[in-house]
Amino acid sequence: MTEETQANIIKRTWQLLCHPCTTKSLLSLLSMGFVAGIIFWGGFNTAMEATNNETFCISCHEMEENVYQEYKQTIHYMNRTGVRATCPDCHVPKEWVHKFVRKIQASNELYHKMLGSIDTPEKFEAKRLELAKHVWASMKKTDSRECRNCHDYESMDYGEQSRRSSRLHQKGFSNGQTCIDCHKGIAHQLPYMDEATHKETGL
Amino acid sequence: MKIINSITFILSFALICFSLLSFADVVSLRGHNPLDEEAKIPTLKRWQHDREPIARNYLQQPPIIPHKIHRYTIDRRSNKCLTCHSWRSYKESGATKISLTHFRDRDGNELSSVAPRRYFCTQCHVPQVEAPPLIENQFTPVDSLTQE
Numbered sequence: 109m110t111e112e113t114q115a116n117i118i119k120r121t122w123q124l125l126c127h128p129c130t131t132k133s134l135l136s137l138l139s140m141g142f143v144a145g146i147i148f149w150g151g152f153n154t155a156m157e158a159t160n161n162e163t164f165c166i167s168c169h170e171m172e173e174n175v176y177q178e179y180k181q182t183i184h185y186m187n188r189t190g191v192r193a194t195c196p197d198c199h200v201p202k203e204w205v206h207k208f209v210r211k212i213q214a215s216n217e218l219y220h221k222m223l224g225s226i227d228t229p230e231k232f233e234a235k236r237l238e239l240a241k242h243v244w245a246s247m248k249k250t251d252s253r254e255c256r257n258c259h260d261y262e263s264m265d266y267g268e269q270s271r272r273s274s275r276l277h278q279k280g281f282s283n284g285q286t287c288i289d290c291h292k293g294i295a296h297q298l299p300y301m302d303e304a305t306h307k308e309t310g311l
Numbered sequence: 312m313k314i315i316n317s318i319t320f321i322l323s324f325a326l327i328c329f330s331l332l333s334f335a336d337v338v339s340l341r342g343h344n345p346l347d348e349e350a351k352i353p354t355l356k357r358w359q360h361d362r363e364p365i366a367r368n369y370l371q372q373p374p375i376i377p378h379k380i381h382r383y384t385i386d387r388r389s390n391k392c393l394t395c396h397s398w399r400s401y402k403e404s405g406a407t408k409i410s411l412t413h414f415r416d417r418d419g420n421e422l423s424s425v426a427p428r429r430y431f432c433t434q435c436h437v438p439q440v441e442a443p444p445l446i447e448n449q450f451t452p453v454d455s456l457t458q459e
Contacts, residue, residue, distance in 0.1 A: 181382070182382065183382060270360060270361040270378070270379070271360075271361040271363075271378070272361055272378060272404075272405070276404065276405070293384070293389065293391075297384055297386070297388060297389065298384070298388055298389035299388060300388040301388070301389065307399075310399070310403070311389070311394050311400075
């Protein structure tokens with residue numbers, strides 16, 4: 109195809125799109141658009157929701173065998189009150205702009221899934237520190253937004269909390285610290301850390 | 312031959328009777344429980360809430376843990392206790408720092424990080440539950456630990 113004919117096709121398509129439609133009324137066009145919009149939006153949202161629950165998260169064995177088994181031992185899986193925090197509660201933002209961005213990042217994870225980057229426990233262990241550091245960094249950046257969706261330090265009753273909790277919470281919050289500064293490894297076991305990381309994370 | 316046989320028989324019979332008698336008031340750890348019935352499960356004890364350090368009873372005693380340690384992991388990868396009790400973090404967390412004995416290995420070498428034999432803290436340090444003592448105990452701390 110020569111460049112000229114290519115330009116021609118583009119031009120003609122553009123004209124067709126801009127040309128007023130004479131066979132359909134404006135109302136019917138608008139309603140068609142409206143219906144299509146609903147379908148697209150609905151489909152989009154359905155896809156977002158379908159990939160936003162625990163069953164989906166652990167449908168790949170990388171997650172099922174490693175992180176899920178550990179998470180099952182923690183307070184966010186089983187506790188006194190029976191309220192559970194699932195994977196997306198902590199790993200996917202609630203608000204949709206942030207959520208959308210996170211889902212795009214997840215495509216990169218799918219790419220690595222296909223490459224098999226962490227498809228054995230050994231490979232996962234080897235990558236674990238790096239993965240954990242990503243989560244820590246993003247939680248630090250958002251002031252632990254996902255934790256605060258459920259826990260709000262403004263609503264904490266220090267009188268009800270244990271000695272160590274109330275002391276460090278009051279000190280930490282007035283120093284501008286955030287949940288992930290002190291609560292690393294809350295839902296999974298901590299990665300193996302070398303001395304440099306110990307220093308960096310303060311663990 | 313016959314006589315020896317009957318003596319052996321009588322002796323062993325006496326022995327069996329004697330042992331049955333002497334064991335009559337020994338209770339198995341499961342309690343008096345017929346084999347075909349399920350034993351009663353003792354109720355779970357509650358862990359004590361966090362509180363100030365508990366006084367020691369003798370100088371070399373590993374202090375008792377005065378706080379909950381439920382779900383704290385100590386494994387090859389990480390040691391939750393050290394995130395508060397290490398020399399790096401004790402100031403921040405307000406915890407007692409581990410003493411120098413925790414850095415000495417079994418050959419007497421002074422190490423710069425926790426000695427392997429002191430890594431698994433709960434081998435020696437334990438938290439407390441709300442429970443009456445199983446047997447009466449009249450132990451009193453040494454004089455140097457009692458204040459009066």
